[in-house]
């Protein structure tokens with residue numbers, strides 16, 4: 001399971017929880033401008049914009065999970081297993097493989113509006129990166145400071161949905177996820193008035209009664225509702241530290257602790273990392289399951305006109321500040 005979200009204060013923030021049972025070897029990776037890609041169907045492509053994000057680098061190829069470009073456009077890929085279907089190449093379309101979508105879009109588009117225009121003519125093709133790295137069944141949250149969309153490639157083609165809550169998890173398809181919020185329309189951060197029945201005295205015995213009924217489990221539908229509630233009601237100061245801190249609080253509301261989501265073979269799904277990117281400034285902040293201290297990589301401290309990827313292995317292990 002995974003959860004991605006956006007958040008706006010004085011800057012625009014974009015990030016995600018990456019929930020899985022193992023790591024591919026994730027690294028914070030900066031791809032410079034004019035970096036050469038050989039797209040499987042469309043041939044040579046050079047990035048117009050630099051980007052920073054989490055990737056597994058295979059050879060010199062950045063296989064991004066989530067990233068933001070120097071113009072403030074962000075994308076995150078999340079599992080969409082059983083629903084994601086990619087198609088053979090089609091004439092008249094931009095035919096992009098699933099693993100090419102992030103570098104191609106972020107390398108080409110400055111804004112969400114530009115991404116929408118490109119996506120209107122896009123077909124996600126069923127070509128895997130390699131035999132060892134087969135197609136990942138994903139859908140995507142794409143956002144900038146003007147809003148968010150969700151992109152899903154299913155049996156009947158590519159769908160682009162407006163996303164008014166700035167959150168994405170996994171299954172079911174996005175329209176169903178969003179519809180489920182109707183069931184929670186009475187929830188509120190405020191203490192509710194008694195509407196149960198006339199003449200009944202129901203005292204306010206606790207704070208927080210307005211959100212009673214908010215789902216607390218780890219299913220993707222429940223995480224969607226919980227993340228949307230927390231993200232839509234979240235308040236923070238607008239400094240960088242307050243905004244980044246609040247963003248981590250939002251995603252930690254839906255994180256997965258080892259032991260609570262058991263898989264076959266005695267494995268457990270956990271939140272391997274949580275990221276928060278200041279999309280305006282190109283700073284990628286992250287924590288990992290084993291390291292709660294926030295670590296940051298600033299893309300603008302790198303040579304964005306260089307000719308190679310810049311890679312930072314994740315800082316692992318708790319950094320505990322002893323106070324005495």
Ligand SMILES: C[C@H](CCC(=O)NCCS(=O)(=O)O)[C@H]1CC[C@H]2[C@@H]3[C@H](O)C[C@@H]4C[C@H](O)CC[C@]4(C)[C@H]3C[C@H](O)[C@]12C
Pocket residue numbers: 001002018019020024056063064065077078079080081098099128129133134135136137138170220
């Ligand atoms: C496993 C990740 C998604 C996490 C997630 O959504 N978990 C939910 C689990 S579940 O639905 O609830 O079961 C996805 C997100 C991005 C994916 C990676 C990126 O797409 C980049 C390449 C793409 C290659 O085709 C496969 C390896 C890979 C390196 C992918 C491995 C894996 O599928 C990743 C890391």
